[in-house]
Amino acid sequence: MTATAAGAAGVPAPRIDHPGLAAKLMSADDAARLIPHGAHIGMSGFTGAGHPKEVPAALARRIAVAREAGDPFTVGLWTGASTAPELDGALAAVDGVDLRMPYQSDPITRAKINAGQMDYVDLHLSHVAQAVWEGFFGPVDVALVEVAGITADGDLIPSSSVGNNKTWLDLADRVILEVNSWQPPELDGMHDIYYGTALPPNRRPVQILQAGDRIGVPHYHCPPEKVVAVVATHEPDRTTTFAPVDETSTRIAEHLIDFLTHEVERGRLPRTLLPIQSGVGNVANAVLANLDAAGFGPLTAYTEVIQDSMLALLRSGTISTASATALSLSDAGLADFLDNLGEYRRRIVLRSQEISNHPEVIRRLGCLAMNGMIEADIYGNVNSTHVMGSAIQNGIGGSGDFARNSYLSMFLSPSTAKRGAISTIVPMVSHVDHTEHDVHVIVTEQGLADLRGLAPRRRAARVIERCAHPDYRDALQDYVDRAARHAPARHTPHLLDEALGWHGRYLRTSDMRA
């Protein structure tokens, strides 16, 4: 029962079964015209999945025209997480974004933020929905959300990510929908949209007891009268390219799997482990790729995004169920996903990001958190967001939600960056995202440092011995030795005059090595 009404722009419009909403079909340019200067826009989109494909670019064109006419035109751009060039890139390129939150990984956006031309607020992903409900960011003027279809009674079939869509739809004055017929209809039923959230004092426990539990409904609700435009699209998600699993990633994965095996042997973890959380990026992907042969299982995953290697684990049966808020696949991963969607739909649950990243649920399930990092220091503080203290890379994303609340909080990185010119193990990190209180394990290709139960100086010894690259080990040890002698105290001995000196040296000479 799919409507085939032609929209205002003459585009075929499948999957809009609600006549009232079908009647609101229009072109992306017409829809963009409904967005005023200064609007706060809550957009769909999480790691390249499920973002609106056409209206953002149309809005960018509109902004460029206004700008040429000398009129101010910027918007607040709020999403689930990172999106794609046709959204973040297009709007950043025309300087159309006033304030961006809560996570981005777009090169143009990053450049604008670091040039001081765009405001960026970097929030824990589990805090976004509540902060907006609480009114900390002002009203949601417009929700611009991609969906996979509209049912006859006006409910919205979610697309390949959920992110904050429920919140944007609930709170927005005006809603613009992109109905993307490229999204496979079989997505319908994969989602679990929880309508039980509330502001305190009316909050109730989130009754998820296992990674795969469903506590909501498959569709978003949205009063049709709030919908001011429906745009039909047929465009693919941005796919992610993963580097081939290299030796460094494999070594990191091996250290990690040795450690987990050891924890199982010591009786500190069940053989089925605990729900896996695996961050974005190449190393995380490589770790999952190595899990298959490790003999654990059946496992579950309670994580943010489903990457390629998670699909492989689902297919092999190593992982029985995976919960996330978005897909983040390569072309090959996407092809596999589409080919086996019937099976994946039974095994994958996509949730709102306030639930996928909920501290309550993460602590209850006892996740095993594995996230990438920019750098760690000898005392176990981790920087996930800033390059040389001043420049944003992406953002904290959900790493803090998982690091703080998981059973084991593990951070992974090669021991050097920029062909060895940067040590990712430093005397003091140039920005702290995860404090010494939140980091259990640090892993590089050199080895794994288990920091649990260690006082700071013992952590330093272990991090240097196990994780630092040989090129930097002596210099780190020298820092520690001198700090032990000359620091004003010996709990966390630091020489403040040189604690950040490695970064300073890199900025001056492009090499941290003395």
Place this chain on the structure above:
Amino acid sequence: MTATAAGAAGVPAPRIDHPGLAAKLMSADDAARLIPHGAHIGMSGFTGAGHPKEVPAALARRIAVAREAGDPFTVGLWTGASTAPELDGALAAVDGVDLRMPYQSDPITRAKINAGQMDYVDLHLSHVAQAVWEGFFGPVDVALVEVAGITADGDLIPSSSVGNNKTWLDLADRVILEVNSWQPPELDGMHDIYYGTALPPNRRPVQILQAGDRIGVPHYHCPPEKVVAVVATHEPDRTTTFAPVDETSTRIAEHLIDFLTHEVERGRLPRTLLPIQSGVGNVANAVLANLDAAGFGPLTAYTEVIQDSMLALLRSGTISTASATALSLSDAGLADFLDNLGEYRRRIVLRSQEISNHPEVIRRLGCLAMNGMIEADIYGNVNSTHVMGSAIQNGIGGSGDFARNSYLSMFLSPSTAKRGAISTIVPMVSHVDHTEHDVHVIVTEQGLADLRGLAPRRRAARVIERCAHPDYRDALQDYVDRAARHAPARHTPHLLDEALGWHGRYLRTSDMRA
């Protein structure tokens, strides 16, 4: 039905109604003899309340003797939080502590840690019980717990703090009880000991929906056969002396209450506010003292400790119910508490600290967190634990549990320390305990900076304008201006060569002023 058996040491032993346990009465010195070198001891005690009063000192004597004989003797000392001179002080003075966790505020202990002579692990208070259950710290060899009495069936009546006692009693191989007849018998019934915790994958929601909800039982369970010694004591808790509420504290309190009033007016907080969490120390005490006249209410408190001014709020009816894990009273507060215990018992719930500080509950209730700090930086990072980067002050305590999960996360401090020689607002904090992602509001006597929704450079402007002391405002502004020009990027502009220079200057000249 109170037993009056005389213990081995001839001390009258009231409130030991279980004959088998009464038979285990012995002197503190005899009990201390049951603790071997190398033992990990889980002790009761939280902010001076409910710690064992005699066995720790007896143990310290034993250690001193062993030490003189050339024998090694140290123990792992694990508690709820800070204790008292006769516990932390006595054991530290004889170098009897190998590893201390998770929080301390004792001068001798602090000195030993900062001299590099004692290992200290600083944990979120909500993480302690689970970390020990998970085996991260090794076995609990001995539980040494003060109780207010023992029932006929061997259950233990908790004393004036709960802390981690349930965990110590559950996990210890051997249990030593101090039955303190100084503790008022009317405490019985005030506690809520939750026996529903588990390790994942068996965790269930913690079903607290309101601050005063009871989900447990009033007593600890402990198999009598695990109890190796019972010691009868009659000694007061350590009381806390609060500074008289001075002008600085009053100004901080006024800024905070103005802000809350404003939030209520804007509809972002109900008139009954949300459950109050108030940290340790003088400023927190002053804020509560000012709440009474502010016209909010009836309020509740979901907090860690009950200080004097909380009692006043309970008495006046401004606060209807308060949940905590411990009392922390002055002599006057204690007298009032004892005089009105019948009433307070109905209005106060004392819980295990994993529940008083549980991220799940704190987020659900939406606490208003107000904690002291050592220093904050212009970008909103907070240091709660370290003086000049190297020296521990106390520890993070529960401040992270509350800051991360509360509805509003507020940090309070005078704008200077050491008679103006230290600015508590600095370019970069010398240690990070609460990251920019976890701090909503900073308050000094100068004013209040609401950082919600602000990108880093805007936070800097506001913190300098509102919170910095006039003596330091120009220098901060100068740093920000130069960083905006010369930093390698403008998201969080920092000049790494001088970011920690204020601390360096203080270490050299005892004054941060140039």
